[in-house]
Amino acid sequence: MRPEAQVSRILFLAATVVGVLLTLAILWFMVRLGLPLFSTHSLRLLLTQDWAPDRGLYGIFPFICGSGAVVSLSLLLAFPLSLGNAVLIHLLAPRHLARILYQMVKMMTGVPTVIYGFVGIFLLVPLVREWFSRGSGMSVLSAGILLALLIAPTMILVFLESFAAVSTSHLRALEALGGTRRQKLVHVILPGARRGIITGFLLASGRAVGDTMIALMVAGNAVATPESILDPVRTLTAHIALVMAADFDSMEFKTIFACGITLYLWTAILTLSLRFLHFKATKTSMQVGHEQSF
Amino acid sequence: MANIIEIENLSFYYGQKRILDNISAAFGKSAIVALTGPSGSGKSTFLMTINRLWEEFAGARMSGQVSLFIDQEKLDIYARDISLSWLRRKVGMVFQSPNPLPMSIYRNLALPLRMAGWKNKEIIGHKVESVLKQAYLWSEVKGRLRDDARTLSGGQQQRLCIARAMILEPAILLLDEPTSSLDEKAAREIEALIFSLKEQCTLLMVSHDQAQIKRVADEVMEIVGGRMSGL
Numbered sequence: 001m002r003p004e005a006q007v008s009r010i011l012f013l014a015a016t017v018v019g020v021l022l023t024l025a026i027l028w029f030m031v032r033l034g035l036p037l038f039s040t041h042s043l044r045l046l047l048t049q050d051w052a053p054d055r056g057l058y059g060i061f062p063f064i065c066g067s068g069a070v071v072s073l074s075l076l077l078a079f080p081l082s083l084g085n086a087v088l089i090h091l092l093a094p095r096h097l098a099r100i101l102y103q104m105v106k107m108m109t110g111v112p113t114v115i116y117g118f119v120g121i122f123l124l125v126p127l128v129r130e131w132f133s134r135g136s137g138m139s140v141l142s143a144g145i146l147l148a149l150l151i152a153p154t155m156i157l158v159f160l161e162s163f164a165a166v167s168t169s170h171l172r173a174l175e176a177l178g179g180t181r182r183q184k185l186v187h188v189i190l191p192g193a194r195r196g197i198i199t200g201f202l203l204a205s206g207r208a209v210g211d212t213m214i215a216l217m218v219a220g221n222a223v224a225t226p227e228s229i230l231d232p233v234r235t236l237t238a239h240i241a242l243v244m245a246a247d248f249d250s251m252e253f254k255t256i257f258a259c260g261i262t263l264y265l266w267t268a269i270l271t272l273s274l275r276f277l278h279f280k281a282t283k284t285s286m287q288v289g290h291e292q293s294f
Numbered sequence: 295m296a297n298i299i300e301i302e303n304l305s306f307y308y309g310q311k312r313i314l315d316n317i318s319a320a321f322g323k324s325a326i327v328a329l330t331g332p333s334g335s336g337k338s339t340f341l342m343t344i345n346r347l348w349e350e351f352a353g354a355r356m357s358g359q360v361s362l363f364i365d366q367e368k369l370d371i372y373a374r375d376i377s378l379s380w381l382r383r384k385v386g387m388v389f390q391s392p393n394p395l396p397m398s399i400y401r402n403l404a405l406p407l408r409m410a411g412w413k414n415k416e417i418i419g420h421k422v423e424s425v426l427k428q429a430y431l432w433s434e435v436k437g438r439l440r441d442d443a444r445t446l447s448g449g450q451q452q453r454l455c456i457a458r459a460m461i462l463e464p465a466i467l468l469l470d471e472p473t474s475s476l477d478e479k480a481a482r483e484i485e486a487l488i489f490s491l492k493e494q495c496t497l498l499m500v501s502h503d504q505a506q507i508k509r510v511a512d513e514v515m516e517i518v519g520g521r522m523s524g525l
Contacts, residue, residue: 095352169393175350176389177406177458178382187405188395 034257066233073144117217162196386459392451449480
């Protein structure tokens with residue numbers, strides 16, 4: 001191996017090791033700072049109990065449910081919306097319209113979340129309150145819709161990138177066989193862009209899980225397990241923000257580390273399981289590539 | 295010999311650059327026509343004006359008329375009422391590099407039929423077998439139809455691509471340097487296949503290989519500087 005290649009290899013390896021160590025250090029840091037709470041309350045209790053500090057209950061179960069509800073709803077709304085948008089921009093829209101839409105999507109990625117929050121408070125929340133005539137309008141639904149709008153541009157851009165990377169020769173083959181645009185989409189573009197679609201979904205779900213501002217502003221912050229999408233909820237991230245704003249050393253404060261660890265594990269499990277599914281799905285095509293190289 | 299393709303005053307442009315310059319030509323049925331000429335002279339573009347594949351590229355435009363004689367009827371392929379899908383099923387195309395789709399051998403052949411509206415699995419199965427036999431591939435792949443088509447050798451992949459185009463029973467088959475990416479043995483196999491297809495359809499083949507043209511073609515046309523002439 002040439003010396004330049006050797007140096008690059010060492011640098012990349014070092015960067016990877018540092019990246020992995022930093023990620024693990026964050027976990028260690030949260031466990032260590034949360035130790036006073038974990039030594040008196042088991043993880044099972046923390047994850048399953050209700051939140052009632054006045055009765056000595058520091059369970060974060062309602063917040064896990066809150067996050068789960070808001071994130072699931074936002075992904076449920078954002079995924080088809082983003083896929084549809086990406087298909088429109090890539091395949092269906094006239095060129096000039098596609099260009100305008102693409103620029104708008106790019107612009108949306110730069111809008112600060114607090115702006116979405118304002119739009120939510122002054123436009124969406126009153127509408128939800130009016131439509132359903134229930135509660136204040138601050139709810140899983142309001143937060144889910146806004147969060148979907150927040151994460152959709154990320155998904156759309158990643159989907160578009162993966163659509164553009166689909167093999168031109170496969171597209172030409174299908175066109176030459178008389179394939180319509182719909183057939184091109186179903187038989188070539190979507191299967192070819194599968195990896196990118198999963199990546200886009202993962203990135204967007206990471207952003208949805210980690211978002212604080214929207215949940216804080218429009219989810220209602222009620223410490224209760226939601227029974228309907230019209231119920232107000234407090235998410236794990238909103239809980240961390242709310243507690244940190246008012247406290248810094250109590251047992252309540254220590255729960256933010258339990259929330260942090262839960263968020264950490266949540267995203268890790270989501271990422272690993274989707275990667276695993278993707279690995280299994282593409283194993284065949286990898287084998288094909290391997291055989292071809294011989 | 296009755297004509298199957300008639301071209302009148304065909305000019306083609308990519309942006310401001312003229313690629314084809316006022317070409318008029320006619321091609322007879324059941325013949326192998328070789329198109330030759332220097333690289334970049336517009337041979338592939340010429341092929342793509344016959345199945346309108348150029349319309350997939352931005353910045354391209356053409357003028358003139360291309361007509362096909364199908365079922366005793368003269369059809370202007372650029373007329374508004376001509377379905378692009380229908381046209382491309384009638385005018386098949388095989389590319390320079392084999393491009394099987396990333397799916398099984400069987401699905402590569404069944405997909406064009408399904409896209410054309412065929413539903414009966416038994417008939418599709420029969421047609422797949424028949425076209426594989428025609429492409430001299432059946433004995434090589436009959437036990438591995440569910441394997442990914444990309445596991446085939448280059449020559450086999452190109453024969454599969456020809457079979458894929460032929461399964462739709464086109465009246466015309468466009469071949470854009472179909473053997474240029476293959477070794478001598480695989481190229482000869484493709485040549486034999488091409489020769490055997492001329493009873494079924496008209497073949498327009500771009501080739502730079504003069505020996506191959508001599509072996510296979512009934513008629514040779516040359517495109518130089520965007521203009522076509524017979525050799």
